[in-house]
Amino acid sequence: MFALSRVTLLQAVGLGPPTRRLWATRLAWLALCWSTHTWAQATLGALPPAVEDALQRAKLPREALSVVVLPVGAAGPARLSHQAEAVRNPASLMKLVTTSAALDLLGPAFQWRTPVFVDGKLRDGVLQGHVYVQGSGDPKLGVEQLWLLMRRLHGLGIRQIQGDIVLDRSAFSLPPHDPAGFDGEPLRPYNAAPDAFLVNFKSLSLQFVPDPANKLAHVHVEPPLAGVQVQSTVPLMGGDCSDYRAALRAEWGNPLQVRFMGGFPASCSEKLWPVAYADPERFAARAVQGMWQHVGGQLNGSVRDGVVPAGLKPVFLVESPTLGEVVRDINKFSNNVMAEQVFLSLALQKRGQATPSVAKEVLEVWWRERLGTEPPLLDKGSGLSRDQRISAQALAHLLQWDWRQAFMPELIASLPLTGVDGTLKRSKSSANAHLKTGSLKDAMGIAGYVDGQNGQRFVLVAMVNHANANQARPVMDALIDWTAGR
Numbered sequence: 338m339f340a341l342s343r344v345t346l347l348q349a350v351g352l353g354p355p356t357r358r359l360w361a362t363r364l365a366w367l368a369l370c371w372s373t374h375t376w377a378q379a380t381l382g383a384l385p386p387a388v389e390d391a392l393q394r395a396k397l398p399r400e401a402l403s404v405v406v407l408p409v410g411a412a413g414p415a416r417l418s419h420q421a422e423a424v425r426n427p428a429s430l431m432k433l434v435t436t437s438a439a440l441d442l443l444g445p446a447f448q449w450r451t452p453v454f455v456d457g458k459l460r461d462g463v464l465q466g467h468v469y470v471q472g473s474g475d476p477k478l479g480v481e482q483l484w485l486l487m488r489r490l491h492g493l494g495i496r497q498i499q500g501d502i503v504l505d506r507s508a509f510s511l512p513p514h515d516p517a518g519f520d521g522e523p524l525r526p527y528n529a530a531p532d533a534f535l536v537n538f539k540s541l542s543l544q545f546v547p548d549p550a551n552k553l554a555h556v557h558v559e560p561p562l563a564g565v566q567v568q569s570t571v572p573l574m575g576g577d578c579s580d581y582r583a584a585l586r587a588e589w590g591n592p593l594q595v596r597f598m599g600g601f602p603a604s605c606s607e608k609l610w611p612v613a614y615a616d617p618e619r620f621a622a623r624a625v626q627g628m629w630q631h632v633g634g635q636l637n638g639s640v641r642d643g644v645v646p647a648g649l650k651p652v653f654l655v656e657s658p659t660l661g662e663v664v665r666d667i668n669k670f671s672n673n674v675m676a677e678q679v680f681l682s683l684a685l686q687k688r689g690q691a692t693p694s695v696a697k698e699v700l701e702v703w704w705r706e707r708l709g710t711e712p713p714l715l716d717k718g719s720g721l722s723r724d725q726r727i728s729a730q731a732l733a734h735l736l737q738w739d740w741r742q743a744f745m746p747e748l749i750a751s752l753p754l755t756g757v758d759g760t761l762k763r764s765k766s767s768a769n770a771h772l773k774t775g776s777l778k779d780a781m782g783i784a785g786y787v788d789g790q791n792g793q794r795f796v797l798v799a800m801v802n803h804a805n806a807n808q809a810r811p812v813m814d815a816l817i818d819w820t821a822g823r
Contacts, residue, residue, distance in 0.1 A: 384419055385819045391812040401803035402812065403729040406820050407796045409740045409786065416795065416823050421730040424713075425800045428775030429671045429720035430732060430784045434713065436664045436751065437735060438703045439679045440744040443686060445661035449475035451534075452651035453490060462496035467638075469645045470625070471505040472534025474685060475657045476678035477666065479537050480560045483624060486655050487632045493652065501638035502625055505645045508533035509681055509691045516617060519721060520778070524589055524613045527721065531677040532621070533691070536560070538674050539620045543610045545581075545601050547573060554601035562614075563626035563640075567595040574600035581605050592616035661747040668751040668773050669759035673719040680718025693717065708734060720775055729798040732784050736796045740786075752785045755817060766814040768821030772797070781806040783813045787820040795820050 384392075384399065392399060405421040407413070415421070439447075451473055457466010468490065475482075514530035516523035526540040537560055544557040553570045576584060586599035592615040601608075614620040622640040629636055657663065660679075667675045683699045685691035697715045704712035713727035739748050752771035753759030760774040772785035782800035789795050797820045801809040 385417070385815070387815040387819060388812060391815045395808035395812060396805050397801060397803055397809060397812065401801050401806070402799065402809075403801075404797075404799040404816060405729045405733045406787075406816075406823070407733050407737060409737060409794045409796055411737055411741075416820070418730075421733070422728050424726040424728050425782075425802045426723065426725060426777065426780045427720065427727050427732065427782050427784075427800055428777040428780040429673075430773055430775040430782045430798075430800070431713070431715070431718065431720040431722075431725055431727065432667055432671065432676045432775075433732065433735065433773050433784060434700065434704070434715070434727070435676050435680050435683075435718040436667055437739050437748065438700050439660060439683060440664060440748060441707065441742065442683060442699075442703060443660055445659060445664075445744050445747045447660040449473050449657040449682070451475055451478065451486070451655040451657075452645075453486065453653055453655065454645055454649045455493070455495070455652050456646060456649055457500060459494060462494060464495050464498045464500070466498075467500040467503055468495075468498055469503045469505060469643070469649070470534065471508075471645050471651075472532065473508055474531075474533055474535075474678050474682040474691065475655075476535065476663050476672075476675040476682075477657055478535060478655075480542070482655060482657075483536055483560060483628050484632070487625075487628045487634065489653055489655075490629075491632050491634055495634065497635040497637065498629075499637050501643075502629065502636065502640045503643035503645075504534050504621055504625065504640065506533040506621075506642060507644055508685060511681075511693070514617075516613060524615070526611050526613045527673045529613055529617065529674045531674055531681055534621050535674065535678060536621045536624045538611075538613075538672075539617045540611050540613050541567075541595075543567070543595075543612060545571070545585075545605070545608045545610070547601065547603065547605060547607070549573065549603065556597075558595075560624045561627035561631050562620075562623040563630060565593055565595070565623060565627075568597055571597045572600040573603040576602045576604070578602045578605035578608075581608055582610060587612075589615050592619070661744075661751075664747060665751040668748075669753055671720075671760050671774065673717075673721045676719035677717050708738060710734070720777075723777075729800055733796045733798045736784065736786070736798070740796075749786060764814060764817070765811070766817040766821075768817045770797070770817050770821065772817070775800075776807070779804055779806050781809045781813070783817070787817060789821055789823045793823065795823060 403420040403423050406417040452471050454469040457464050516528045526538050529539045542559045546555045552573050558567045581602050584599050585597045588596045626640045680696045681691040684696035687699050688695050701712040716722035716725045749771050753761035755761050755764045755766045755770045769788040772783045775782040780802050784798040787795050787797045799816050
């Protein structure tokens with residue numbers, strides 16, 4: 338563009354037979370246009386000095402950064418554009434694609450429903466038969482929801498189940514999952530696999546409550562897991578609280594027993610440690626049996642996987658929070674397994690078949706229909722992937738499109754607020770901005786909306802792919818502050 342000779346430019350504006358004065362006037366106008374465009378090109382190719390300085394301090398080359406700043410409206414030139422069309426790994430920024438599609442295709446009021454079935458005769462509090470619980474992909478079936486489910490079952494008058502509790506997890510069809518496969522950290526909750534009947538993210542919550550008078554800390558665990566013993570106390574010890582987990586020297590090798598070979602620093606206040614269960618395939622069964630026993634129920638059979646018999650009607654349904662609330666948890670705290678639950682639920686709701694490949698197809702079709710361009714390279718929908726790719730420009734256009742949709746308030750409210758909450762709580766930026774963050778070993782990014790001056794608002798997308806990407810946080814803060822000053 339603009340790689341034209343002066344004669345070609347004159348022809349392009351349709352000059353007629355020239356006069357000396359007319360030539361002078363028109364040439365002056367063209368010169369102004371040419372110089373203005375040249376300035377604009379230089380501005381778009383340059384980076385703000387504060388950003389350049391932050392890159393240097395982080396030992397990041399300019400080529401590692403892609404950034405684009407656009408007005409929230411579709412019209413108007415970019416205020417900043419640097420390698421905006423380069424495709425990069427966005428890390429958890431990919432959750433914006435998943436959650437935008439879900440809010441559009443399912444609606445903010447969508448809810449997951451987990452039906453419970455009873456098959457058998459109830460006499461004097463004893464059920465001669467089985468209980469079935471059918472998972473539908475609820476991303477937020479936590480300890481409280483499981484307790485309520487069991488209380489409602491107990492409220493039907495069932496005190497003892499002679500048969501089994503059967504978990505129907507057939508709504509999702511998934512390949513085998515190795516929780517250590519991504520980064521060698523199988524006990525990190527972010528590596529949990531999706532599941533049609535996902536209970537508490539397949540994770541334990543260990544609470545340590547110091548008791549100085551008795552020189553120990555009490556250990557409480559949620560949810561209660563049938564057949565699993567967790568050490569109830571640990572001794573208090575000296576030292577600071579900066580790495581209390583290492584001080585505890587936990588042993589996780591035996592899924593039926595959790596022990597601590599160390600102690601809990603006396604300088605610590607109460608701490609909550611979420612840990613992925615060492616046998617994730619059995620977590621739901623142990624949690625269901627443990628909670629049934631916790632509410633006073635007895636089980637003569639076992640908790641096992643199976644399928645609800647055809648024609649059996651549910652006795653009640655357990656409803657999830659709305660999708661709008663779920664999206665808030667996904668984006669504020671960058672919850673991977675919740676995002677993957679939503680990703681697969683899109684396939685289940687739109688195609689009746691929840692597999693990763695079908696979910697990708699649903700999102701690709703949606704992107705083409707809504708954005709009118711080729712879709713990004715998708716993987717799990719959560720961003721926990723080395724293979725996904727998208728450009729800053731494409732993500733910015735998605736955010737511009739989101740701005741014009743009826744669900745826009747729910748999406749913006751789901752994004753962390755700089756210096757206030759979620760994954761941006763520690764941001765050093767002084768701007769008002771709602772931004773999704775993303776971080777992997779070699780990737781970091783931000784994407785969302787920044788309040789500028791005079792009531793203006795901008796879309797900001799920035800991504801760094803480099804071995805030093807974990808040093809890029811000051812770069813992101815500099816970009817946020819620069820955008821807020823426009």
